[in-house]
Amino acid sequence: AGISRNPEKLRADIDAMLTRVRLQMREDAFDPAAGEAARTVIAGLEAVVQKAVEAGGNEREVRDCWLDARRLLRPLVFRNAALDFDSIVFYTRFAPHHKANVCGILHNGTYKPGGDIMIVRGLDCVTGIRNVIADRLPRGHVHGMDLHFDGEKLVFGYGRQPNWPPKREAHYPQPANSNWALHLRQDLEGVGIYEINIDGSGLRRLTGHPVWSDTEPVYCPSDDVAFSSERSSHSPPCDSENNDITDTNLYLYRRHTGTVRRLTNHRDIDMTPRLLDNGLLAYLRWEYQE
16 A cells, blocks of 8 residues: 555655755755745645644544645646756556556557547646647557657557457456457557657658557667567467467667667567667566466
8 A cells, every 4th residue: 555544654755755845945956936935835844744743643634744745845846947848748548458468468459549649738837738649540549659869759659440349359357368369460450660740740650560569669879769569479388379468579670771670589578678878778578487
C-alpha cells in the first residue's frame, strides 16, 4: 500500500516537502518572481505539518493533510527555474485488453483502439490540449514514443486497427490461459514505427511488417531509431499453440538506407530501449531461469 495507509510515513513525506522548499529557497532554485509565493507555501506547509501531528494515528486525517501539502506545493514546483519550457508531450491508450504478459504485450491485439499523442501547454494552469495524430491515421493505438533532440518531431509505434474487433475474441482472460496471438496476427497487421512533426505535419511510416510488431522507438544520436520488435519470430520455452507469445529483441532503423538492422540476438526478451547521456542504449532484459 506504499505510504497511503501509514500515518507516520505520510507525516514524514510532508516534512520532506517542507525541507525541500526551504532548501530550494536557500539555493535560489525558483524564478525571481517566486520568492513571495515560496514564503506563502512554506507558511502553509508548516501549518499542515502541525495539523498532521495533531491528527495522531487518524489515517484519513493525516492522508488529507498530505494531499493538502501536495496541493500547496504544486504551483511552486512549476516555478522552478530549471523548468524552462511550458509544454509536455505524452500519449494515451487503454489498459491492456489482451493478456498482459511480458512476452505478449507487443502484438497489435494487446490494446483496443483509442488514445493519441497529446501536447499540453501550460504546466501550472493548462491553457491548451492538442491531439497530434488526430485523424491522420486509421483508428488504432500508440505503442511507445520519443521526442527528437530538436523538439520538433516525434517517433512512435502505432497499431492500425481499422477492423476492430478482430475475428478471434481478444479479451483476457481466456480459458486454459490461452491468448491466441497467432490467430490475432492473422487479423491485424503488426505495429509499425511512424514519425510526425509536433504540429501534425510530415507523417510518414518508417517500419512495418504484416505479422511482427515494432514498438517502443527511441532516437539515437545518429538520427537512426532503435526499437523493440518481435521480428526474432521465436518464443520462450513455456510457449504453446494456444498461448502464442513472442520474444522481443532490439533493432535499429537506419535512416540513410531505410533498412532495419538487428542489435541483439537473445533467446528471451530485450525491450524498452532508452538513450543514455553517453550515447549508449539502456534496456530491459528478461532471462528465463525456470
